[in-house]
Amino acid sequence: MPDTLRAEGAPQAAPAGARLLMHMCCGPCACICIQRLQAEGWNITGYYMNPNIQPLAEYLRRREAAGQCAEHFGIPMVYGDEAWDLTAWLRQVQGRDTPPERCGWCVSSRMEGAFAKARELGCTHFFSSLLYSRYQPHEAIREAGERLSGKDGGPLFLYRDFRPDWQAGIDLSIELGLYRQPYCGCVYSEAERYAKKLKRLVQAQARQGAKAQ
Numbered sequence: 001m002p003d004t005l006r007a008e009g010a011p012q013a014a015p016a017g018a019r020l021l022m023h024m025c026c027g028p029c030a031c032i033c034i035q036r037l038q039a040e041g042w043n044i045t046g047y048y049m050n051p052n053i054q055p056l057a058e059y060l061r062r063r064e065a066a067g068q069c070a071e072h073f074g075i076p077m078v079y080g081d082e083a084w085d086l087t088a089w090l091r092q093v094q095g096r097d098t099p100p101e102r103c104g105w106c107v108s109s110r111m112e113g114a115f116a117k118a119r120e121l122g123c124t125h126f127f128s129s130l131l132y133s134r135y136q137p138h139e140a141i142r143e144a145g146e147r148l149s150g151k152d153g154g155p156l157f158l159y160r161d162f163r164p165d166w167q168a169g170i171d172l173s174i175e176l177g178l179y180r181q182p183y184c185g186c187v188y189s190e191a192e193r194y195a196k197k198l199k200r201l202v203q204a205q206a207r208q209g210a211k212a213q
């Protein structure tokens, strides 16, 4: 394995001259990661690149929250808006449109995007705020990062497990007034989030129909 920094969640001082590209899935997940990594001395640039966040209005809401977060911590932001293409994303997901395949592909593709952008910008390391979430496939994110780490002389993967900071991250995002999303991101997850509501409505209609007969 390349010289991946694996502190298993333990803080570790940033190497001298290191530059870290942080893929930001959203402001609420990123805020505690930035706070912790700045405390370790990392020089961070934020990268918002999430074609999985749908519809576009939701993508824009989370984009704004990521920007607010970056402004609070005084880090520069790069936006990968050109990657947002609903039709292309849905086509790529075709054939693996249920978890865990869908989510594994979704997080891996964003890790690949983060690695490529970090390389382009001359960063020494890359990281993703996806590693904060309790709801994301953590091992798939980590595996993608480790697979890419140092590839062809590219940037190294910085691994941290920020899941133990779950509540601290929620508290900080509320303190900063960041928009907190009600579902993971893609249209599938939006439908899954509200499926029970639709089911209740269908059942209520069926009961009313039965009474009317």
Ligand code: SF4
Pocket (backbone or CB within 6 Å): 052, 053, 102, 103, 104, 106, 107, 184, 185, 186, 187, 188, 189
């Ligand atoms: S549920 Fe979340 S991680 Fe899974 S495919 Fe949708 S946006 Fe990606």
